[in-house]
Amino acid sequence: MEDNRVFTTVLPCGIRFAFKRSNSEVAYCALTLRSGTRDEKKQGSGVAHFTEHLLFKGTETKTARAINNYLERSGGDLNAFTTKEETVIHAALLKEELSKGISLLLELAYRSLFREKDIDTERNVIIDEIQSYKDSPPDEIYDHFEELLLEGTPLAPQILGSIKSVRKAVREDIEEYVRENFRYSCSALSVVADMDEKEVMRKVAKAVSKAGIPGQEEPVTAYPVSSSLKEGRIFDKVLNKRNHQANCIIGCTGYPIGCERKRIALVLLCNILGGPAASSVLNTELREKRGWVYGVDVSYTPYADNGVVAISFGCDKERIEDCCKATMGILRRFREKQMKETALKAAKKQLLGQLLIASDNGEQKCLAIGKNILLFGENADETRGRKILESITAEELAGCAREIFAEERLSRLIYI
Template sequence: MEFYTHTLPNGIRCIHKRVKSAVSYCALTVGAGSRDELPGEQGIAHLTEHTLFKGTEHRKAYHINCRLENLGGELNAFTTKEETVVHATTLRGDFPKAAELIADLVFHSVFPTRELEKEKEVIVDEINSYKDSPSERIFDDFEELLFSGSPLGHNILGTKSAILRYGREDILRFAGRTYNTDQMIFSSIGNVSEKNFVRTVEKYLGGVGNRPRTFTREAPGAYVPFHKTVNRNTHQAHCIVGGRAYSINDPRRITLSLLTNLLGGPSANSLLNVALREKNGLSYSVEAGYSPLNDSGIFTIYFGTDRDKTDRCMEIVDRQLSQLKSTPLSARRLSMAKKQYLGQLAIAMESNEGYMLGAAKSYLVYGHVDEIGTVCRKIAAITREQIQEVANDLFTDTSVLLYK
């Protein structure tokens, strides 16, 4: 196994990969995101993440900001629908300092009211900025329709009125309920021995009390396809075609990942980029995406175009989807798609930080991290019949959201 593993008595699982590098990366991944918000808590997961940096039992906000930055390091965090992640980058010798700081933020934050009020305004500004970007906002609106009635449909940032309403006790209540030690992974990559890694995590994370999860996530309700046009008075038209997809535990997720990459991945020769941009000059930005979740998933095709070209773009997208459903890929096309995807994965793994965060997510969900050889074998085993089956399963009765 590429990662060394160690489980603390309080349930926190720790994984580490030793590499020759002057830089160390570490993170604490917490299985708590916007989908874990109760009614009336929309946006509180993200607000909690922001206010972790605003003061602990041992440090004020200024000292938190300076702790690693004065050493040339970095400290940051992000919130998703299912996780909150605090991560740091330091020189190798400062790894223990980064681990100690992350532990201090997650387990000893005091969420001071004065700092909380200032941070609310920062998030309101973030919400306003997001609303000015229709190419980003449309994804939130699409997911709200896709998971209507479920916390999975919540905008991670929340609403301005909700954010301004929350107080310190609300954050303490959310963190106390959802920051569970059996749903935490501490991960690191760097030139640190296994012995020093264990010593560090036991020193800074081992003394935390055991906080097991006492609730289960509610699965989203039934999905009803929709077609909706919203007048946003934008210069361009923005469109998403998509629907629900396979969960992170579904073996078909790998086939869908390959298919999504073939359809609208980052390469210039993706099917949709060639059809919409290269051949017809209809769109500057077109992409396909797939996000697996614990009990569901999201697949999307996004493009932006001139308003009078929207119908033409939709026709081309529909034609590409229909062809994938009706005609199996040639052996040569499938082989090329696999090589391209494997190459992209290998290059992505050269980013130690990205690799570490992906490994932490895998360990949180599966309890193990697949080696690259295992991943390659799974992708190599995909058949064109499996590609066609997934296309017919998911590209039928798709939903559409259009900004005009």
């Protein structure tokens, strides 16, 4: 049976560390840096994502080719991603290779070179990525919606940046961004592997030494984790993109991470409205009953001091107002009428099952643990979260719908 305990400590260099034992031959490790798009101050939008790309182009001891082959030669996988608040480098590898994997993550984060020739090469790759992203209206419209909704806040800029900002980025911008944000005290190393704590700590110590990580730095100020709902910009925009299909997002700000109980209630509400199940309310109404859309999704992204809720769908252009009207009617129903207890109980069971199935993945566990200890200093208590979810009442859910989906809070963006 798998051990559900999570061992946590702080390494001598100041990096937070968490370990969870698994029963697999495959080990997972991740280095989560509390540094994302919101930390791009004077460097310009897209610098965080640009930096992530450059981490793989060469370090003080390894070429780009050596980095790619370091874990791949034994079947391992190395990857990274950037969000509004994090940069994450992670690896999946055989457990006997764990020390190599950890040392590589640390070396990439703290020993990369950022050479001019690599910056120029990768600049073209990122511009191509931005252009290809614009060929996907559902992705483009979400980023545009979030940018409009959070206008004037550090969370507004798009992760990829713009072609203009990427062309303007220079080596000094990258190095300044890394110097200010890639700090040991703002990092979390997480491991999921089939070994005991002592063995893991030996491998971690070996990896830290090999990567040349020195002593502890001065701690820096953490993101302010808020527990209050903020208002976003209100807008209703229709843009002619000359697309074959119309795409629409209706949404608003949501609870930040610090609103624990309300955040869990909103997760449940969004899952009922438009989660991955075909039986979600909006999918049943817009697709199964009326045949107006291929799919509809309700997403909720909580940040440290804000959140974004977005209802998104694509449909024929002549059906866009019908879909919007039906969606607004369903939101009104949830504001005005409480769910029956039997339906609420079934919705909770469905969400719990989805969460358990999603968590039955070593990589996802490793990433989640890293994020939790970086935000809260400890791993999330799954039992506590489950108890809160099970205790959410129909009255609370209706109150959540009234507070979040009040008509005067909702904004809309349409691409036609």
